[in-house]
Amino acid sequence: MPPRPNLVCCHCGRSFKPDRFNHHHQKYCGLPECTAARNRGYRQQNTQRHLADAPSFREQERIRCCEAMRAVRARRKAATARAAPPAPPSPPEEPAEPLAMSTLTMFGVISQLIGSTDSDEVRRATMGYADRGRRLTAGGLDGGTRSG
């Protein structure tokens, strides 16, 4: 028996080797999107045939469609309610400039002072010290305490 020729998939247009038991009416290759297209086509044909033939099926489909759309609307409404109100626009970030030597020195000193090499931790400590310096120059710390 001579080998069967390859067929061309009517969905993706690629050549494929048909199933040997289904060669005479196989139109789609085995790719998932092609079998999904085939099944979609069968389902649409089946639904159209039922819609034309059976009034009860028509009524069932109408009810099913209404319920599905109601569920979709309810989901959309819930998602809209869940969504937080839009956040206020954040201030524009300042352009990154190369750090000055004094800033780098300060980072190094603070890193050694707190005994950490974690840049976030050093940055937080630096901000704390800067805040402390700001308060000192603005009129002194509260009650002259040494904490903070």
Ligand SMILES: [Zn+2]
């Ligand atoms: Zn295909």
